[in-house]
Amino acid sequence: MTLAEMVACVDARVRPLLVRLLPARWVVAFYSWARQVALHWLVASTPASMLAPPPSVGRVLWGLRFRAPLFNAAGMFKTGEGYELAYRQGAGAYLAGTTTALPRMGNIRRGIALPFVPYPHSAAASNWLGLPNPGHRAVAARIATFPRYEDFPIGVSVALDPGMDTTEALERLLEGLWLYRDAGVDFFELNESCPNTGDDTAGFDALAERLRVITERFVRPSGAPVLIKVGADANPAMIAELVALAGSLGFGGITIGNTSTDYQRHRLGLASPDRRVFDYFVRTFGGGISGEPLRADVLERVVVARTAAASLPSEFHIVATGGIASSQHLADVLAAGATLAQWYTGYFERFARDGHELYRTVLTPLVKPDPLPRGYGG
Numbered sequence: 001m002t003l004a005e006m007v008a009c010v011d012a013r014v015r016p017l018l019v020r021l022l023p024a025r026w027v028v029a030f031y032s033w034a035r036q037v038a039l040h041w042l043v044a045s046t047p048a049s050m051l052a053p054p055p056s057v058g059r060v061l062w063g064l065r066f067r068a069p070l071f072n073a074a075g076m077f078k079t080g081e082g083y084e085l086a087y088r089q090g091a092g093a094y095l096a097g098t099t100t101a102l103p104r105m106g107n108i109r110r111g112i113a114l115p116f117v118p119y120p121h122s123a124a125a126s127n128w129l130g131l132p133n134p135g136h137r138a139v140a141a142r143i144a145t146f147p148r149y150e151d152f153p154i155g156v157s158v159a160l161d162p163g164m165d166t167t168e169a170l171e172r173l174l175e176g177l178w179l180y181r182d183a184g185v186d187f188f189e190l191n192e193s194c195p196n197t198g199d200d201t202a203g204f205d206a207l208a209e210r211l212r213v214i215t216e217r218f219v220r221p222s223g224a225p226v227l228i229k230v231g232a233d234a235n236p237a238m239i240a241e242l243v244a245l246a247g248s249l250g251f252g253g254i255t256i257g258n259t260s261t262d263y264q265r266h267r268l269g270l271a272s273p274d275r276r277v278f279d280y281f282v283r284t285f286g287g288g289i290s291g292e293p294l295r296a297d298v299l300e301r302v303v304v305a306r307t308a309a310a311s312l313p314s315e316f317h318i319v320a321t322g323g324i325a326s327s328q329h330l331a332d333v334l335a336a337g338a339t340l341a342q343w344y345t346g347y348f349e350r351f352a353r354d355g356h357e358l359y360r361t362v363l364t365p366l367v368k369p370d371p372l373p374r375g376y377g378g
């Protein structure tokens with residue numbers, strides 16, 4: 001057992017007690033710090049063996065072969081760390097970022113940097129990180145040094161710089177996309193959905209206009225698949241409209257979804273021992289909710305997107321993200337029409353139980369038994 005596995009396993013046992021008993025501010029302060037330390041240990045830890053996914057779960061999208069349909073969601077490896085770890089654990093791909101053009105320190109309030117808290121009785125979490133990252137250029141330079149592995153595409157999540165003049169932000173985003181393309185990135189995810197930067201993306205028309213510019217200046221000339229990531233709260237009618245538009249412009253797909261800010265509704269779904277800390281977090285930071293509370297919403301929106309994508313002339317995929325923590329959850333989103341899936345909160349839950357075997361545990365039940373040999377049976 002590696003140090004990261006041991007710490008995750010111990011933490012999973014004490015976490016419910018800490019969240020139930022300690023003052024809410026202490027819990028948030030501790031886990032905001034502990035999340036960063038744990039991530040550091042995780043990426044420094046090496047699985048004892050290479051855990052390649054079963055070959056039959058692989059798939060080809062946009063001419064790229066993914067050796068499995070599941071990989072990390074954006075925000076887990078913000079600085080381009082964890083590439084070897086993801087490969088050795090058996091992920092289907094690797095996703096870096098979200099990055100912006102300018103480096104960002106992320107949010108700090110009431111003496112707590114990068115606020116984060118888990119809700120252990122509800123398989124959920126809240127964060128108000130505010131897109132901390134070292135910038136497109138730094139992460140692209142790191143990715144350019146990665147060794148390449150077969151059937152293991154590299155993706156990157158990018159966002160407009162919050163607070164920057166819109167025209168300049170778009171120019172810098174395009175610059176970043178090309179830096180990544182030159183660094184060997186295979187697919188892209190445009191984060192149009194972060195609830196933690198204080199920047200309200202100014203509506204569908206502005207988004208549509210941005211997408212047209214990105215099509216002209218990146219999607220068409222590069223030929224690279226670009227996904228658009230929306231929130232798990234996104235209005236289903238808007239998703240249908242966005243799929244039609246993005247598909248007609250040549251985007252590669254849609255990722256559904258980012259964290260939720262529907263606090264009132266999700267509060268009711270949380271287990272009661274988690275509500276005290278949840279109330280403190282929302283009151284103090286706001287932030288986005290992740291994990292199990294998103295699952296049903298994501299599933300519903302995947303169906304909407306799939307239906308809207310059915311009439312598109314070009315290849316367009318749905319990537320499900322939100323509340324995936326088991327083989328059954330993964331099977332459900334794939335059956336609903338997603339072609340790929342990502343996990344974040346569920347990844348850490350699973351890691352506490354299965355350690356570096358987590359992808360194997362989730363992917364193995366998806367393997368269909370071999371059909372009976374020809375001529376076998378009556």
Ligand SMILES: Cc1cc2nc3c(=O)[nH]c(=O)nc-3n(C[C@H](O)[C@H](O)[C@H](O)COP(=O)(O)O)c2cc1C
Pocket residue numbers: 073074075076078097098116125126127129131157191194229257258259289290291292294321322323324342343344345346347
């Ligand atoms: C601590 C944390 C940081 C995140 N950072 C990002 C980010 O930088 N970019 C992004 O698109 N999503 C980010 N997300 C959202 C996740 O990518 C994912 O969409 C969301 O957590 C729902 O998936 P889950 O239920 O599997 O956690 C973050 C989530 C968490 C919990």
